[in-house]
Amino acid sequence: MSDEEFPLLSELKKGPWPSFVKEIEKTAEKKPEMKDLLKQLERSYEDKITYWKHGGIVSVKGYGGGVIGRYSFLAKECPGVAEFHTMRVNQPAGWFYTSDALRTICDIWEKYGSGLTNMHGSTGDIILLGTTTQNLQPCFNELAKNGWDLGGSGSALRTPSACVGPARCEFALIDTLELCYDLTITYQDELHRPMWPYKFKFKIAGCPNDCVAAKARSDFAIVGTWKDEIKINQEEVKKYAEAGVDIKTQVVDNCPTKCIEYDEEKKELKIDNSNCVRCMHCINVLPKALKPGDERGAVILMGGKAPILEGPVMGWVVVPFIKAEKPFDEIKELAEAVWDFWDENGKFRERLAELIERVGMMRFLEAIGVEPDPRMIKEPRANPFYFWREEDLKERTNPWEIWRRAESE
Amino acid sequence: MASEPVEEYISDIGPPHYEKFLPPVIKNNYGKWAYHEVLKPGVLVHVAESGDKIYTVRVGSPRLLSIYTIRELCDIADKYCDGYLRFTSRNNIEFLLTDESKIDPLIEEVEKLGFPVGGTWDATKAKYALSNIVHTQGWIHCHTPAIDASGPVKALMDALFDHFKNMDLPGLCRISLACCLNMCGAVHASDISLVGIHRTPPMVDDDVVRRTCELPSTVAGCPTGALRPDMKNKTIKVDKEKCMYCGNCYTMCPGMPLFDPENGGVAILAGGKLSDARSPARLSKVVVPYLPNNPPRWPEVVDTVKAILEAWAAEAKPHERIAEWIDRIGWEKFFEKTGIEFKVQLIDDFRQPRHTFRTTTQFRW
Ligand code: HEM
Ligand code: HEM
Ligand code: SF4
Ligand code: SF4
Ligand code: SF4
Ligand code: SF4
Numbered sequence: 066m067s068d069e070e071f072p073l074l075s076e077l078k079k080g081p082w083p084s085f086v087k088e089i090e091k092t093a094e095k096k097p098e099m100k101d102l103l104k105q106l107e108r109s110y111e112d113k114i115t116y117w118k119h120g121g122i123v124s125v126k127g128y129g130g131g132v133i134g135r136y137s138f139l140a141k142e143c144p145g146v147a148e149f150h151t152m153r154v155n156q157p158a159g160w161f162y163t164s165d166a167l168r169t170i171c172d173i174w175e176k177y178g179s180g181l182t183n184m185h186g187s188t189g190d191i192i193l194l195g196t197t198t199q200n201l202q203p204c205f206n207e208l209a210k211n212g213w214d215l216g217g218s219g220s221a222l223r224t225p226s227a228c229v230g231p232a233r234c235e236f237a238l239i240d241t242l243e244l245c246y247d248l249t250i251t252y253q254d255e256l257h258r259p260m261w262p263y264k265f266k267f268k269i270a271g272c273p274n275d276c277v278a279a280k281a282r283s284d285f286a287i288v289g290t291w292k293d294e295i296k297i298n299q300e301e302v303k304k305y306a307e308a309g310v311d312i313k314t315q316v317v318d319n320c321p322t323k324c325i326e327y328d329e330e331k332k333e334l335k336i337d338n339s340n341c342v343r344c345m346h347c348i349n350v351l352p353k354a355l356k357p358g359d360e361r362g363a364v365i366l367m368g369g370k371a372p373i374l375e376g377p378v379m380g381w382v383v384v385p386f387i388k389a390e391k392p393f394d395e396i397k398e399l400a401e402a403v404w405d406f407w408d409e410n411g412k413f414r415e416r417l418a419e420l421i422e423r424v425g426m427m428r429f430l431e432a433i434g435v436e437p438d439p440r441m442i443k444e445p446r447a448n449p450f451y452f453w454r455e456e457d458l459k460e461r462t463n464p465w466e467i468w469r470r471a472e473s474e
Numbered sequence: 475m476a477s478e479p480v481e482e483y484i485s486d487i488g489p490p491h492y493e494k495f496l497p498p499v500i501k502n503n504y505g506k507w508a509y510h511e512v513l514k515p516g517v518l519v520h521v522a523e524s525g526d527k528i529y530t531v532r533v534g535s536p537r538l539l540s541i542y543t544i545r546e547l548c549d550i551a552d553k554y555c556d557g558y559l560r561f562t563s564r565n566n567i568e569f570l571l572t573d574e575s576k577i578d579p580l581i582e583e584v585e586k587l588g589f590p591v592g593g594t595w596d597a598t599k600a601k602y603a604l605s606n607i608v609h610t611q612g613w614i615h616c617h618t619p620a621i622d623a624s625g626p627v628k629a630l631m632d633a634l635f636d637h638f639k640n641m642d643l644p645g646l647c648r649i650s651l652a653c654c655l656n657m658c659g660a661v662h663a664s665d666i667s668l669v670g671i672h673r674t675p676p677m678v679d680d681d682v683v684r685r686t687c688e689l690p691s692t693v694a695g696c697p698t699g700a701l702r703p704d705m706k707n708k709t710i711k712v713d714k715e716k717c718m719y720c721g722n723c724y725t726m727c728p729g730m731p732l733f734d735p736e737n738g739g740v741a742i743l744a745g746g747k748l749s750d751a752r753s754p755a756r757l758s759k760v761v762v763p764y765l766p767n768n769p770p771r772w773p774e775v776v777d778t779v780k781a782i783l784e785a786w787a788a789e790a791k792p793h794e795r796i797a798e799w800i801d802r803i804g805w806e807k808f809f810e811k812t813g814i815e816f817k818v819q820l821i822d823d824f825r826q827p828r829h830t831f832r833t834t835t836q837f838r839w
Pocket of ligand 3: 238
């Protein structure tokens with residue numbers, strides 16, 4: 066590809082970070098129609114506007130999602146990308162692959178698509194970027210024959226994703242990969258056939274470090290935690306100290322609740338576990354010496370979402386502690402209770418957070434059968450404008466009756 | 475034709491089980507990792523209770539990958555890793571090895587391909603590298619972007635490259651970019667977020683609205699009540715005073731695009747975090763209301779991000795993230811130290827701004 070042809074894009078071939086422009090060029094070397102993607106993109110760079118049209122509903126037999134339909138405004142000038150649909154392929158939990166598995170996907174995408182991918186989309190799927198309407202079904206069939214399926218899109222369950230978890234992280238407090246796989250398989254129908262007011266996301270993080278951004282981007286975030294005491298290996302504490310780790314400033318001074326103490330002389334740590342908020346900091350810094358306790362489970366935070374429509378939301382704690390062991394019945398029952406409530410009360414294009422705000426957290430908790438707990442709030446409300454129900458109250462007396470009785474006495 | 479056997483239609487099988495792709499050393503030590511160490515920037519070793527070890531080489535990626543590059547990465551995985559590799563939540567590639575002696579040759583080969591090794595952090599030593607920037611589609615594929623996605627990210631990572639390669643930052647710093655307010659990928663809780671914004675109301679094309687839009691749901695979808703149905707002409711009217719350019723109407727109705735090449739641009743947010751380590755997770759706050767959309771290398775955006783990052787890196791205590799640095803020094807000093815001008819748009823006037831107004835006389839000067 067000559068750089069004179071695409072002067073703006075060629076600026077993005079310079080510099081040390083790997084260039085996406087070179088990746089597109091690589092596909093164009095093998096697939097001449099992909100030169101039209103460069104052409105269209107160069108036009109976008111010149112004119113500072115997208116040339117992709119709004120929407121276009123395309124899918125594969127039996128599914129209502131998994132494909133993002135895309136048509137070009139420059140169909141005449143760039144016929145190679147006139148139709149340029151994306152297929153979302155459900156990633157394996159934790160994004161582990163063998164080279165054989167990846168090659169299978171590459172071969173299928175070479176045959177039926179542009180040869181361009183996102184590894185991965187921000188929900189977690191493998192994004193196969195760009196194919197024609199005609200190729201969607203045969204591409205899907207071949208993916209399915211090789212054990213791959215599409216992910217979610219539209220007003221459906223979106224592809225769940227999870228951090229690397231117990232596969233390669235000593236901090237994992239729950240089996241993120243198995244939970245992710247199990248939820249994905251259990252809810253295939255919800256994933257492939259949009260039938261809700263809007264999208265719904267599960268994200269699973271093994272510990273409060275939240276390496277998959279579960280709290281911010283899922284309606285139902287599952288984050289590992291523990292209840293009992295942090296386990297201290299004082300031998301390892303000594304070794305860290307002897308290796309030059311400044312335990313006082315690195316660990317003790319950073320503890321948010323000041324519940325950890327260091328004895329400089331004995332080189333020993335002491336933790337007041339009743340005041341520990343399980344933030345992970347000390348464990349992150351001294352992984353050999355400190356381990357989370359054994360009474361493990363998950364926090365469920367609900368409502369996390371981006372700003373559209375009513376502003377961004379960081380997930381709200383709805384269940385401070387839930388068991389997260391196979392077959393994960395407690396978590397599934399909770400999710401299904403949420404969906405029942407959402408089905409009945411949710412408005413079109415209303416995310417869970419907005420629904421909860423509209424109907425009130427109190428009513429929501431009642432509907433899904435969750436008991437109140439101070440761990441759900443930062444602080445109690447500063448107004449007494451709550452809604453009492455009849456069953457909270459004694460039988461009502463009418464003040465007029467009292468006054469009139471008094472007057473007539 | 476008629477005699478061709480009807481193949482069974484396969485669907486709803488879900489993803490392959492992850493276990494098929496785990497290296498044997500992971501299968502054997504699943505859930506039994508004791509600790510990890512950072513051997514050098516980009517290289518981790520995880521040690522299991524059994525004493526088994528797995529080495530990880532982390533490699534930066536533009537996320538947009540051709541199958542030809544993926545095959546080259548597979549060749550490397552075959553040569554050094556028995557074919558095992560994974561991707562991270564921030565679109566990095568991780569090669570998984572059991573033979574320590576193969577690490578350096580692997581690094582040499584993958585860097586020859588043009589892919590940098592780095593993006594790791596050593597919490598014990600309080601040395602952190604910058605990880606990859608998570609981002610969205612932009613002009614490559616989406617119909618609503620106010621800016622491109624891959625382009626600004628490439629320009630930024632070029633400028634911040636040394637921080638990816640070297641663990642020279644005091645704490646974790648997550649940068650994310652979304653090309654419109656839909657924020658696919660949820661960038662709203664990052665240390666530094668870049669968001670494409672429109673600044674002018676939708677341009678209604680009555681004809682397209684008539685042909686393609688459902689009026690009531692489009693009108694109902696506007697969060698500020700800026701839309702009115704014009705039943706007589708079967709179209710929609712926009713109250714320009716009320717519009718905050720969110721683009722939701724365009725998502726609902728192709729007849730009302732917001733695009734405006736000279737007015738669209740970038741907002742910069744800072745001080746979000748997701749981990750609960752030390753201080754609680756929180757949303758990012760807007761610190762620059764608008765920067766121009768300036769392809770191909772977005773110099774204003776790159777300079778501003780660098781200014782924030784370098785001011786923080788120079789001053790932060792070990793482990794302190796941008797949010798925590800601001801907690802310590804105060805917002806007034808944040809603007810002073812980064813050289814960012816405090817603009818009136820940063821004072822919230824949307825739904826519930828009262829929580830953001832200061833109610834104490836405690837200031838820093
Ligand atoms: C020290 C042990 C830790 C391990 C082994 C670990 C593991 C990981 C891994 C494997 C990733 C994906 C890496 C990448 O994409 O570059 C990741 C990402 C991440 N980690 Fe950790 N992590 C650790 C500690 C932390 C800490 C201490 C924090 C926060 C204070 C944290 C917050 C994050 C975040 C925010 C992401 C990116 C999530 C996203 O936005 O996609 N992690 N971590
Ligand atoms: C009202 C809100 C949203 C709307 C209308 C919306 C719309 C879209 C559209 C039209 C695309 C297609 C881009 C393309 O052509 O490939 C897209 C891509 C995507 N969106 Fe969203 N989006 C919204 C919010 C989100 C959020 C909050 C997330 C994730 C937390 C998300 C995750 C994704 C993912 C994973 C993709 C695929 C490609 C990528 O990674 O960039 N979306 N979205
Ligand atoms: S969220 Fe916790 S368990 Fe999961 S990868 Fe991050 S540090 Fe490990
Ligand atoms: S986990 Fe956090 S709160 Fe608990 S002792 Fe460690 S640093 Fe302190
Ligand atoms: S952030 Fe907006 S423009 Fe970017 S991919 Fe998502 S919907 Fe499209
Ligand atoms: S851009 Fe948003 S605020 Fe403006 S008219 Fe459309 S929906 Fe309403």
